[in-house]
Each structure stands twice: as C-alpha cells, then as structure tokens.
C-alpha cells in the first residue's frame with residue numbers, strides 16, 4: 001500500500017537540513033509520495049525508515065535492464081501517466097522478429113538490417129535495438145539453429161527468445177545466458193517450467209495472459225516462484241485493445257500502485273501491411289510499451305517511428321540541445337569561414353544543413369544558450385557580446401584558422417560592435433538573417 005506524503009514525513013528526520021535538495025522534509029516527503037524523488041537523496045534517514053519507505057519510493061514500474069554492454073536497454077522506472085507531468089524515463093525498444101522457419105540467408109539478411117539500422121537525428125543515435133527469435137516451426141532443432149546464427153552474427157544485440165515450448169526455450173536461453181535475454185512465452189500452462197528456466201539462467205521472463213486478470217495472476221505466480229524481472233503481455237493484438245490494456249496497466253501501476261501490473265510492457269505489432277504495423281507501433285510508443293516487436297524494418301518506417309519515439313521521450317520543458325563546441329562542416333582549412341550560432345538543436349541542424357548546401361567548408365561555433373534559438377537567446381541574455389567573445393577565446397579557434405573573422409547571425413547584427421570591442425583584432429561580419437540565405441552568402445564571400 002502506498003504511503004501518503006504526511007505518513008512519509010513522519011518517518012523522515014524532520015531537520016529541514018536541505019541536503020536532499022528540497023527546502024523542507026515535508027516538501028521531500030511530498031515528492032517521494034508522488035514517486036518523483038528517491039529516498040537515497042536523504043543521507044540522514046534511518047535504516048528502519050528506509051525499509052518502510054522502500055515500497056513508497058520504489059518506481060511503480062519495475063526498472064529492468066535487458067541485454068548487456070553498450071547496447072543494453074533500460075526499461076520501466078516510469079512514474080507518471082503524461083509526459084507533461086514529468087519526462088518519460090526509458091524510451092521503448094524496437095525489436096525485429098526473426099523466425100526459425102526462414103532460410104539461413106534470410107536470417108542473416110535480417111540480422112544485417114538490424115545491425116545497419118542506426119541513424120543520427122538531432123544529435124542522437126537511433127536504431128532498432130533488439131531481435132526477437134520466433135519458434136514458429138515449433139521444432140527445437142530449428143530454433144537452436146536460429147539461436148546459434150544470431151549468437152554468432154549479432155554478438156551484442158539484446159535478444160527476446162519467443163517460444164512456448166520449454167525445451168526449445170531452454171536450448172536457446174543456454175546460448176544467451178550471459179547476455180541477459182528476455183525469455184518470452186510463460187503462460188498458465190507452462191509458467192512453472194518457464195520460471196525455473198528464467199531462474200536457472202537469470203533471464204527476464206516474458207509472461208502472456210489472455211486478459212489483464214489472467215496476466216495479474218500470472219505475474220504473481222512467477223514472482224512467488226522466485227522470478228523478479230518480468231515483462232508483461234496482456235495478449236492484446238488489435239490496435240484498440242493494445243491502447244486499452246496498456247493504458248489500464250500503466251494507470252493501475254501508477255495510480256493504484258498495483259504491483260502485479262507494475263512491469264514493463266511488451267507489444268507485438270506484427271502485421272502483413274507495413275503501414276498498419278507502423279501505426280500499431282505508434283500506439284505502443286505513445287502509450288506505454290517498453291518493447292515493440294515488428295515484422296519488418298524498412299527505412300521509411302524506422303525514421304517515422306524513431307522520430308516519434310524521440311519526441312515522446314524528450315522533456316517537453318527542456319529544449320533539445322547540441323554540445324557546445326566548434327563543429328567542422330565539410331573539410332575546412334585554416335582559411336575557411338567561421339560562423340557562430342546557438343545550441344538549440346533545430347537551429348544547429350538548419351544552420352549546419354545550409355552550410356553543407358553551400359559546399360563551402362566552414363567552422364561552426366555553437367555556443368551553449370541552454371537550448372534557445374538565436375533571437376530568444378539574445379533576448380534572454382544568453383547570446384551576448386561578452387559570452388560570444390569569451391567563448392571564442394576559450395575555444396582557442398585561433399589555433400586552427402589563420403584569419404580573424406567571425407560571421408554572426410543577421411538577427412543579432414546589433415552585437416557586432418560590442419563583439420569587436422571585446423575580441424581584440426577580430427572583425428565581425430553580419431551574416432544573413434535566415435539560414436536559407438547562407439549558401440548564397442558563403443559562396444559570394446568565397
């Protein structure tokens with residue numbers, strides 16, 4: 001049962017020392033009750049209180065890491081229903097299904113598709129994260145061949161082993177035991193056998209119910225058998241059922257602290273028609289799936305789904321930013337132009353794109369404006385002559401160019417004199433107001 005803020009407050013030291021980052025113990029207690037803070041932030045809380053508070057402060061959706069190494073996937077840990085309340089924590093992972101009925105060539109082709117799926121968008125690397133091994137043949141030896149092929153050719157990709165046959169499942173799980181796979185396929189009939197395999201090989205267990213009641217009983221059952229890390233599937237496959245069940249699961253976990261449904265959700269989106277599959281995927285991304293399994297990963301579909309995922313899992317209150325530094329566009333030399341702009345992602349990508357279009361290799365200095373665009377940053381005092389001058393000095397750009405000319409955005413032409421005052425020996429050139437004027441501007445300058 002969740003504790004109220006006042007009940008939590010009674011367990012805290014009540015010294016209002018602020019070490020937790022909150023002004024009072026009561027403020028901290030309220031945040032704990034909303035699961036928007038961790039009890040670890042208070043260094044003075046007693047062990048006894050910590051134990052009592054464990055339940056109250058634990059995330060309502062169990063945090064689980066799937067896979068190992070750089071490509072491992074964090075799931076769960078969500079604390080809210082809506083991203084305007086608080087940023088969603090762990091983006092849902094995409095997995096491509098690979099059936100054991102495919103030829104070896106087709107299996108290898110699909111592995112290649114996953115390995116080559118990475119693309120960069122607004123500074124983030126996005127990719128298909130996992131593969132789902134499907135035991136469609138119901139044949140243990142064929143499933144083993146599939147598992148071995150994936151094991152050898154995709155050594156660091158997280159895997160979901162999908163089979164309802166304990167013997168097939170164990171054959172594949174043995175291979176991937178060191179890679180923290182998901183063993184998916186536990187149901188009412190085989191729950192005990194699957195729980196034993198999951199415990200033996202320390203895998204995450206995927207359980208499937210035929211409805212939410214059955215799913216809740218199943219998670220309780222496998223938990224009583226000693227399995228803690230669980231992903232859940234309500235059995236929903238139609239769009240409206242996925243939306244309904246996923247929403248119900250998240251609401252039950254967050255609003256009611258209903259532990260039997262407090263686990264990451266796996267959604268199977270496979271469809272014959274790729275566009276329909278993409279639409280099912282969008283429901284899972286927007287509404288609470290932690291993993292979505294697809295039957296194909298065409299580039300157009302990846303781009304659409306990656307973009308949606310990126311948008312849903314960014315903080316709407318914090319603009320997307322790129323790193324403050326000097327970027328090389330093309331292969332600039334010591335005589336190449338030097339331009340400056342702010343670190344709002346959209347600004348950076350539009351400006352750098354237009355410089356690329358100009359075919360004039362250049363340096364682009366990007367200053368930290370806390371993610372604000374040029375005019376807003378100027379108005380907010382984050383893109384001032386003093387800051388620009390200091391940034392140019394700090395970058396030591398003088399070591400890589402043999403001229404002293406800085407091109408500033410036309411919208412802040414007013415800063416040119418003040419920058420020249422603060423940057424001795426430099427000439428400030430006012431560039432175009434809009435980025436789309438850069439190609440003509442840079443070519444004429446050349």
Ligand code: SF4
Nearest residue numbers: 016017018020025042
């Ligand atoms: S660190 Fe602990 S004692 Fe100090 S204000 Fe926060 S909750 Fe209270």
